[in-house]
Amino acid sequence: MPVILHRIDDRMVHGQVVVGWGQPLAVGFIVLVDDTVAVNQWEQDLYRMGVPTEIQLYFATVEEAARDAARWREDPRNGIVLMGDVRTMDAYCRLALPVARVNLGGIHQKPGRTQRVPYVFLSPDEFAVLEGLAARGSIVTAQDLPSSVPIPLESLR
């Protein structure tokens, strides 16, 4: 069982990811894909403090993540690949193997974005990028926690 969740969440590593998804899915590793964090030691130190010792936290640029995607998918542990924004996910999906499901877990208010569900705000451009992902075969849904019902991309229009 490889990567079981590809998630976009601008809070990156936080309780909803580590406890909300990590515990019920018995996650063994999380990959945080972010070009800036991947080269920034102090940010990595901060994120590491938010993860229990039994979960391995890796940092990768989009390029590194795409290169290592196949290896993670063969990892015997359950894993989460996490990104902070729609464009990073799009870039990853273009470079890596096809991603079956993309989870929108938390994209919050910024200028130009409108609220689609309480925890997902999207600009028209971001929505178009997600539509592109869906057109290339990924199932895109909004779902903050495993216990909540996944909301299809079409309902976020």
Next chain:
Amino acid sequence: MNRGSLRALLRLLAVQGAWSYERMTGIGMGYAAEPLLEDLQASDPARHAAAAVRSAGFFNSHPYLAGIALGALVRAEYDQVPANQLERLRAALPSPLGALGDQLFWVGLVPSVMSLIMLGLAAGVGWWVLPAGLLGFNLFRIATGVWGLHTGLRSGAQVGAAIGDSWLPRWTPRFGRMALLLVGAALPVVAAVELGGATTVARWTAGASGLAVLGLSWRLETRFSPLRLSVLALMMAIVLVGVWP
């Protein structure tokens, strides 16, 4: 403590008062930052305006540890840290503060205090254990808030290292283990008392069985969750009370 810090601390007590999905605790953080940014208003009005807007942006962390982030971000504003680096810091801080705060308070301290109160009531110490427990919890919470704000204000953009070197990451897991032990002790004892007719020996044997199970889990770090172990201890207590004359 200067007047600005005191006002910021008081405002932090209501940091979730304007919580919304749009900014989460951002408005509360902005409100708490305002007294700390007053000196910046006098020395650099343009920077102050930008800082005030930034301080009220999206933010989400444990409310009791939000002072660490508040202090660090305000200090970074005075240190003229570039805006993009401030945004990165603001984005990265919720992760450790949320995780450590949840473990320290919700997983560790709250169940520990509740268990102590239950044990005190079950042992017949008196009703005063209830306000004493609440007082103790809130004193700790406020002391942590004061420490957090000072740590943040002292360290600024180096707050990650300051948190890492502090008591917080070292002691937080111990609070969780303390909660395991106390919940394990309290549940069987309270159950024994509530079931009625139990002798003192049965009560304390039940409590000791809970302690033993949970102590073992602490020692061996078993895969059992605290909740499962507590339920197991509770069941042991019921059996013990049932068979003890």
